[in-house]
Amino acid sequence: MEFTGKVVLVTGAAKGMGFGCATKFANEDASVALVDIDSENLLKVEKDLLAAGKKVKAFVTDISKSESVSAMMDEVIKTFGALDVIANCAGIQTYGDAIETTDEVWDKTLDVNVKSMYLTAKFGVPHIRKRGGGAIINISSVQSYVSQKQVVAYATSKGAINSLTRAMAVDFAQDKIRVNTVAPGSINTSMLRFAAETHSGGKSINEVFADWGKSHPIGRIGEIEEVAELVAFLASDRAKFITGSDYVIDGGLTSQAPVVLPNS
Numbered sequence: 001m002e003f004t005g006k007v008v009l010v011t012g013a014a015k016g017m018g019f020g021c022a023t024k025f026a027n028e029d030a031s032v033a034l035v036d037i038d039s040e041n042l043l044k045v046e047k048d049l050l051a052a053g054k055k056v057k058a059f060v061t062d063i064s065k066s067e068s069v070s071a072m073m074d075e076v077i078k079t080f081g082a083l084d085v086i087a088n089c090a091g092i093q094t095y096g097d098a099i100e101t102t103d104e105v106w107d108k109t110l111d112v113n114v115k116s117m118y119l120t121a122k123f124g125v126p127h128i129r130k131r132g133g134g135a136i137i138n139i140s141s142v143q144s145y146v147s148q149k150q151v152v153a154y155a156t157s158k159g160a161i162n163s164l165t166r167a168m169a170v171d172f173a174q175d176k177i178r179v180n181t182v183a184p185g186s187i188n189t190s191m192l193r194f195a196a197e198t199h200s201g202g203k204s205i206n207e208v209f210a211d212w213g214k215s216h217p218i219g220r221i222g223e224i225e226e227v228a229e230l231v232a233f234l235a236s237d238r239a240k241f242i243t244g245s246d247y248v249i250d251g252g253l254t255s256q257a258p259v260v261l262p263n264s
């Protein structure tokens with residue numbers, strides 16, 4: 001019950017890591033503002049968590065639009081009276097190199113993945129300030145450090161998140177608002193399932209996941225609960241000297257160079 005009396009806003013709460021984080025915070029007794037554009041799944045998450053006795057409310061919002069985030073924040077404050085933590089988990093995956101990527105895809109990727117984090121801070125930090133401090137956790141990706149083919153807009157957005165985190169950590173340290181990045185490797189979510197379908201080569205999703213798992217030294221892909229543990233730690237007072245940092249959670253993926261020894 002680490003978050004008793006705290007109000008936590010989670011974007012992307014309808015699915016994947018956002019759902020995992022929202023569930024973790026709700027289970028730790030927080031009041032949780034569930035934010036997502038996917039109304040059908042978001043309302044189902046709200047219903048299930050309310051049925052389990054948790055303190056949650058759904059706010060269907062396009063987090064890439066300034067007026068939507070501003071209105072949503074007003075509603076969150078009307079509902080819960082305060083704000084302590086923002087977990088920015090929403091995001092979209094897009095594919096293409098610089099030539100193929102249209103202006104529209106580029107702008108949408110940057111708006112949903114990065115601008116949204118600036119907007120939740122713009123409208124949320126004044127409320128966190130009133131509480132005398134709090135925390136913001138931004139989900140980026142291992143693709144902020146290493147890349148692959150055909151992800152120019154996505155990888156750019158993820159690198160930008162790490163820079164945005166450092167800039168906000170410096171700006172808001174005096175307010176005792178800590179800002180950190182969590183950079184996951186492959187995590188078992190609908191986004192990864194979409195990626196597996198796109199690049200399946202005729203294999204089942206489970207086979208693709210098993211193949212991708214082998215590229216992580218731990219030997220498997222990660223689970224949403226494992227990311228939620230790290231996000232909750234960074235949001236808690238246990239992390240009170242940690243700000244401006246990037247936390248990789250990737251089963252060793254980015255630690256391993258593709259070196260082949262003669263006898264291995």
Ligand SMILES: NC(=O)c1ccc[n+]([C@@H]2O[C@H](COP(=O)([O-])OP(=O)(O)OC[C@H]3O[C@@H](n4cnc5c(N)ncnc54)[C@H](O)[C@@H]3O)[C@@H](O)[C@H]2O)c1
Pocket residue numbers: 011012013014015016017018035036037038061062063064089090091092093112113139140141142183184185186187188189190191192
């Ligand atoms: N799954 C992975 O392997 C992986 C790895 C590294 C980083 N990430 C990042 O982690 C974050 C969460 O990814 P996930 O795998 O849980 O994805 P997901 O697709 O399962 O969930 C993302 C959620 O964001 C919501 N969303 C998208 N656009 C929105 C908008 N404009 N307004 C509000 N909500 C919106 C979606 O509706 C969805 O519910 C993303 O930023 C993603 O880039 C994922």
